[in-house]
Amino acid sequence: MSFYASEHAMRAERVLERADLQARLVPGPREVSPNCGVAVAFLWEQEPDVERALTESKVRFEAIHRYELDDSVSTAGTVVR
Amino acid sequence: MPGDVYLDNAATSWPKPPGVLEAIKDFLAQAGGNTGRSGHHRSIASSRAVSLARERLADLLGVESPDELIFTKNATEGLNVAIYGLADGVAQIVTTSLEHNSVMRPLRDLEQRGRCAIEIVHADGNTGEIDVEEWTARLRAASPALAVATHASNVTGALLPIEALAAAAREAGVPLVVDASQSAGHVPLSLSALGAAAVAMPGHKGLLGPSGTGLLYFAPGVEPEPLMRGGTGSQSELEYQPGFLPDRYESGTLNAIGIAGLGAAAEYLADVGIDSVQERLTDLGRRFRDGLAGVDGLTVLGPADPADSVGIASLNVEGVPCATTARLLDDEWGVMTRAGLHCSPAAHRSLGTAPEGTVRFSWGNDTSDADIDVAIEAVRTIAARERSAEPLGTVA
Numbered sequence: 001m002s003f004y005a006s007e008h009a010m011r012a013e014r015v016l017e018r019a020d021l022q023a024r025l026v027p028g029p030r031e032v033s034p035n036c037g038v039a040v041a042f043l044w045e046q047e048p049d050v051e052r053a054l055t056e057s058k059v060r061f062e063a064i065h066r067y068e069l070d071d072s073v074s075t076a077g078t079v080v081r
Numbered sequence: 082m083p084g085d086v087y088l089d090n091a092a093t094s095w096p097k098p099p100g101v102l103e104a105i106k107d108f109l110a111q112a113g114g115n116t117g118r119s120g121h122h123r124s125i126a127s128s129r130a131v132s133l134a135r136e137r138l139a140d141l142l143g144v145e146s147p148d149e150l151i152f153t154k155n156a157t158e159g160l161n162v163a164i165y166g167l168a169d170g171v172a173q174i175v176t177t178s179l180e181h182n183s184v185m186r187p188l189r190d191l192e193q194r195g196r197c198a199i200e201i202v203h204a205d206g207n208t209g210e211i212d213v214e215e216w217t218a219r220l221r222a223a224s225p226a227l228a229v230a231t232h233a234s235n236v237t238g239a240l241l242p243i244e245a246l247a248a249a250a251r252e253a254g255v256p257l258v259v260d261a262s263q264s265a266g267h268v269p270l271s272l273s274a275l276g277a278a279a280v281a282m283p284g285h286k287g288l289l290g291p292s293g294t295g296l297l298y299f300a301p302g303v304e305p306e307p308l309m310r311g312g313t314g315s316q317s318e319l320e321y322q323p324g325f326l327p328d329r330y331e332s333g334t335l336n337a338i339g340i341a342g343l344g345a346a347a348e349y350l351a352d353v354g355i356d357s358v359q360e361r362l363t364d365l366g367r368r369f370r371d372g373l374a375g376v377d378g379l380t381v382l383g384p385a386d387p388a389d390s391v392g393i394a395s396l397n398v399e400g401v402p403c404a405t406t407a408r409l410l411d412d413e414w415g416v417m418t419r420a421g422l423h424c425s426p427a428a429h430r431s432l433g434t435a436p437e438g439t440v441r442f443s444w445g446n447d448t449s450d451a452d453i454d455v456a457i458e459a460v461r462t463i464a465a466r467e468r469s470a471e472p473l474g475t476v477a
Binding site: 004005006007008009010011013014025026027028037038058060 | 116117118119120121124125128129131132133135136145146147148313314315316323325326327328
């Protein structure tokens with residue numbers, strides 16, 4: 001998940017942690033977003049819950065990108081939102 | 082030996098809650114990176130501290146979305162961003178006679194440049210009462226207009242009826258900028274409910290944070306041009322200022338160390354409760370006023386009931402210049418006050434105390450009853466000495 005401002009990424013991390021959703025801040029890959037230094041990584045299975053939690057807390061995000069991990073090698077992200 | 086009685090909290094609060102120092106030390110030891118600039122762990126730790134502080138302050142001040150709270154270096158910066166931004170295209174600015182120079186100087190600058198006219202509604206200099214009908218009439222007559230009002234006088238501590246002033250501005254369709262420099266942290270605030278377009282405040286007075294911190298609130302949809310543009314860490318590929326909050330108004334490296342301390346102060350105030358702070362300030366005000374009642378040659382300004390003010394009282398001892406009174410208070414009793422015009426010449430003209438000014442006493446939640454008693458005894462002694470015509474400066 002990428003953000004416009006780092007403030008929003010930090011708030012997203014806190015909101016997801018309080019909602020018991022697994023999430024962590026990661027350096028934002030260049031192809032994901034040049035907007036701010038960090039992105040939030042979460043499990044794809046929890047995507048509806050993540051989106052709901054952020055929407056309810058009015059945390060803005062830029063886009064959600066899906067990464068397929070294969071033996072710890074990630075493919076390029078696909079923008080899904 | 083003079084004591085150490087700090088009664089200059091309206092200039093900046095002292096002492097700060099212990100958590101403020103701890104937060105600053107933790108920030109320097111464990112964070113220390115630049116907020117929102119990099120992906121490494123010290124930058125992220127810095128961003129987390131700033132974001133958490135913003136959230137705590139938004140909760141404390143009744144702000145619906147933390148994005149609406151912008152970090153500034155002080156109230157003056159916030160007032161300048163709001164006034165210059167919102168004055169664009171405005172023909173008249175309506176304000177009160179109790180404003181600090183952080184409001185008056187930007188307004189007079191706009192007037193001097195021929196950009197708008199300034200209309201001053203004269204508040205009762207002593208009680209701080211403002212004729213809401215006159216305020217409303219001036220707002221209705223002025224178009225297009227902007228209004229600016231302080232929430233509390235920094236000279237007398239008198240609270241203005243800010244809800245009524247804001248309601249009148251809203252009904253007249255005039256954006257209102259509020260200077261909450263003396264009320265933030267001393268009086269419960271609910272900025273989203275107030276309905277003002279903008280509210281500015283320092284972080285280092287009633288909010289108990291370090292100097293170099295301030296806050297500016299913009300209501301949803303109020304997004305004037307920023308005063309400064311520059312690096313924000315976001316949208317680095319663009320040579321134009323981001324439009325989203327809070328980055329639109331937060332160019333350049335933030336005072337993250339100070340903000341970390343301010344966040345700890347907000348946590349402390351949330352625990353103590355601003356209602357409780359207000360009660361304590363009122364009790365101390367009553368003690369101060371009662372202790373000085375009936376002293377010959379003493380004029381105490383401000384509302385008779387300290388519940389209508391914010392922990393400030395201004396006074397003058399007849400025949401003693403206010404600067405001399407302040408010097409004697411510090412030299413002989415260690416009572417620290419502020420003498421003069423307090424950067425509010427218009428307010429002192431309203432009070433009839435210009436150009437000399439007054440001696441201002443301002444207490445905080447940590448001020449003890451004993452501190453107030455020392456101040457009372459000191460003022461009584463100075464007044465009695467003057468009346469008995471003893472030379473000034475005689476050691477008590």
